Amino acid sequence: MVGIAAWGAYAPRLRLSRKAVTEANAWVAPNLKAKGKGERSMANWDEDALTMAVEAARDALGPDDNRSQIDALYFASTTAPFADRLNAGVVSAALTLEKTIAASDVTGSQRCGLTALAQALSAVAGGGAKTALVATGEHRKARAASAQELDFGDGAAAFVITENPGAAELLGRGSVTDDFVDHFRGDDGGFDYYWEERWIRDEGIVKLVPPAIKRALEVAGLSASKVDHFCFPSTFSGMAASVAKAVGIKPEAVRDNLAAVMGEAGCAHGPIMLAHALENARENEVILVAQFGQGAEALVFRVTGQGQRPQRGVTGSLADRKEETNYLKFLTFNGLVEWDKGMRAEKDNKTALTTLYRNEDMILGLVGGRCRETGVVQFPRTRISVAPNNPAVDTQEPYRFAERRASILSYSADYLTFSMAPPNHYGMVVFEGGGRIMMDITDVAPGDVETGLPVRMVFRIKEVDEKRGFVRYFWKATPDRAAVAAHSAQAAE
């Protein structure tokens, strides 16, 4: 039986206070004042759909950096950074997956996260893949003072699909495809254009979602009343309950859509709600997840209760939060404010694609080298070893740094250099087991960093070449808050 072996999730650490938004916009949009409750997840300037999907995938895959079992990768997003460059290829390189995997980008609709999951399940069920990885992330842009900017959130979820599921087995799938345009976004990279809410609800969701759910339950051979967890994202209040009622799912099965704590993360939100349900569900419970978008996608799972639980998951991601009340910062991070970056930002960020490819595992995978003779670990990998007493030649094997524990040796918080989030923190990071890298430190504020601080690696945007529309990625250090907490707990004892 095919199903989910492991899952993971990611929500950016920043949580934008909706009250801060509605108060700032009250002069122009007093109608939105009632939405000024709770908070939404907010990507840092160096996060996008792709980086968040990588983090969710790492959460699902766990700390073992041998990922050679993965033979298929599905990346789903409607906000992928590239329209013509395989985004899944970047995910694959970041995760150091094998070059021989099959990989695809799934996009085009809010249901594409679940579609990618369904395709991965089908591939494994059909024998086309043995272990498939699904990674979905979303970072939607909305106009200032729109309802969407309050409703949306940023986030990601990922699943490992195998024939012998540890976490949940697939019972059935149902799909409906109908060109119902509740909203759309053209290829100009602009904003979503929405039609009237009442029409979307009454003519769209209420009519198109139930057939998909019914079909999935029919395949599963289950009645709707057997559903214990109903995951259905919608920004319309009470929508999931109405759909549940329409198909006969019991009201108490309707799950919290996390609107109050993170907002709706687009096509990743169905997957995020599924991941959240897996974290809470008991063995043998039935989870039904559905998402609307030019029809609907519905999947039914039975929880098998084994397999690998994520280190962080949705629960852990939501717990690791920092409130952001600066609405202008949110607008700036999302490119909605033309701000004075200063002359230092004028440098050309053109990326030499030859250099990028030649150093692909180093840049995207954080792969260095380990000397076969001395065991000395270094970054980057070089022909002549850095070991001071034994500069052996051509003895280095690839060595992955991304999942290693590390700490800060030296750092500064730099106000002079250009940064999207000044001061720019960077420093020398030393790794347990050897190796060191001078690197950016992200998700920190002045006072957070000191020599000795435990850090972990995160995959982030390094620079954006606005002139050519290219995004550079690399790894950064961020405080290992779990290690810091464990250390302080130990110190207290």
Place this chain on the structure above:
Amino acid sequence: MPQGIRDKVAILGMGCSKFGERWDCGPDDLMVEAYIEAMADAGIEPSQLDAAWFSTHVDEMGTGKGGTPMSIALRLPNIAVTRVENFCASGSEAFRGAVYAVASGAADIAIALGVEKLKDTGYGGLPVANPGTLTPQVMPNGSAPGNFAQLASAYRAKHGVSKDDLKRAIAHVSVKSHANGAKNAKAHLRKAITVDQVLNAPMIAEPLGLFDCCGVSDGAAAAIVTTPEIAKALGKKNLTMVKAIQLSVSNGYESQYNGWDGSHFHTARIAAGKAYKEAGIERPREQISMMEVHDCFSITELVTMEDLFISPEGQGWRDVLDGFYDADGGVPCQIDGGLKCFGHPIGASGLRMLYEMYLQLQGRAGERQLSNPVFGMTHNLGGAPASNVCSVAIIGQEGA
């Protein structure tokens, strides 16, 4: 150990332009200013120059590449001009080339000239560097202060020095240099400052505030070198001799191998050790009369006091606070104001340091003159703590 350069080459003349925001001058004008002074001091004609070494770092901003900018600006008689570049230690590299040419016998008289025109960027601080195609894809988007500031965090951690104590010590470094620079007509910054001003200045890169950073200046400096025999034949007495020139360059040990602790300069210790040996100096704290070190940032100067083996490791900050490096201290440091106040036109700085040591040894330092200096040391650094080039040169009295 090779025989070394000690006492083989004498300084025939030196020149240095006024440093500062030279809105009125391009790099050519700055070169001419230093050159004319150096030639007059040496008392020679251009036809007597056999070879030239020319240092400049930010060629995109200033002169352009190659040897032609110097040859054209100074109308040199079609002699060899070698352009050298080694980050902020470029000036010392020009000097090393000229000295080695004379020592080898390939040239009787050689000139080293360094220049930098930095104040055509439109903003404060150093120009944003062009780091090639790989570095910007992995290295932080940093700045010079951000790189050097990291010494402070590692030094505090290694030696158990509190943030406040270290901040006060590096503040004293700058207060001392401002006091010295105020007495130097050619210096860029000529106002004395107080510790409180340093402590309360805007933050540039934690923990370095505005007054912890050196001036970004336009300027040029030049040295003309020859053999002691030729110098004497030209009527020179009281010769200033080259005692040692050493250069140590990082090979990735600091930045890629888990050995270096981030609190000091690995290369400076190597270069200093070799330079003392070359010059025959065994007790630097007693024997070195004065120093010009690469105080690009106050914390750099502080850790350098230990790297040059003048202060014991971990005690440099105490020596600084005790005034050991002040003008009236045990080993006066930055008597001309240093990079901090004389200024830091990158390609010229190594030669500017030598210029002050030369003036002091010649007894021509005016208000700043120290009594009877014997050995003057220069320490000229380029790059960043984790990856750099470090030049240490010692010049001194003939016979010392």
